Amino acid sequence: xxxxxxxxxxxxxxxxxxxxxxxxxxxxxxxxxxxxxxxxxxxxxxxxxxxxxxxxxxxxxxxxxxxxxxxxxxxxxxxxxxxxxxxxxxxxxxxxxxxxxxxxxxxxxxxxxxxxxxxxxxxxxxxxxxxxxxxxxxxxxxxxxxxxxxxxxxxxxxxxxxx
Numbered sequence: 307x308x309x310x311x312x313x314x315x316x317x318x319x320x321x322x323x324x325x326x327x328x329x330x331x332x333x334x335x336x337x338x339x340x341x342x343x344x345x346x347x348x349x350x351x352x353x354x355x356x357x358x359x360x361x362x363x364x365x366x367x368x369x370x371x372x373x374x375x376x377x378x379x380x381x382x383x384x385x386x387x388x389x390x391x392x393x394x395x396x397x398x399x400x401x402x403x404x405x406x407x408x409x410x411x412x413x414x415x416x417x418x419x420x421x422x423x424x425x426x427x428x429x430x431x432x433x434x435x436x437x438x439x440x441x442x443x444x445x446x447x448x449x450x451x452x453x454x455x456x457x458x459x460x461x462x463x464x465x466x467x468x469x
Contacts, residue, residue, distance in 0.1 A: 336391065350442065352385050352387070354386045354438060355387050355443075357391060359391045360433050362402055367452070375410075393418050436449045
């Protein structure tokens with residue numbers, strides 16, 4: 307089932323043209339876990355930015371988030387940042403803030419409870435899904451799913467952008 311979801315995910319990207327390396331990431335405005343409004347376009351321009359779609363109920367997401375904490379800590383001082391977009395719905399969103407605080411996520415955690423932003427990125431429920439943007443807001447790399455070792459490729463892409 308996961309493989310089928312990944313294939314559908316990538317076909318949706320291809321159909322939408324989002325796989326092109328010069329595709330600007332769709333802008334969005336979401337609230338973070340402290341009820342502050344964050345707009346994507348105000349976060350670009352400083353350096354590489356990762357948008358990571360995840361959910362508290364998704365085991366691979368939680369595993370990936372542990373690796374993203376390490377990557378964030380390694381590259382944040384060099385201009386890299388992360389926006390972690392939770393797709394938890396109204397039934398599970400109450401857990402997101404306490405979950406993120408307990409895990410000590412050092413990056414911004416956003417709430418996409420209605421799924422509109424996930425739809426803009428053709429993510430749906432196929433999480434984790436990550437989009438690495440250059441400083442101009444163009445998508446230069448994306449991934450779907452997570453298995454141990456995937457973070458190595460992401461780390462290399464971030465290093466390349468920071469050069």
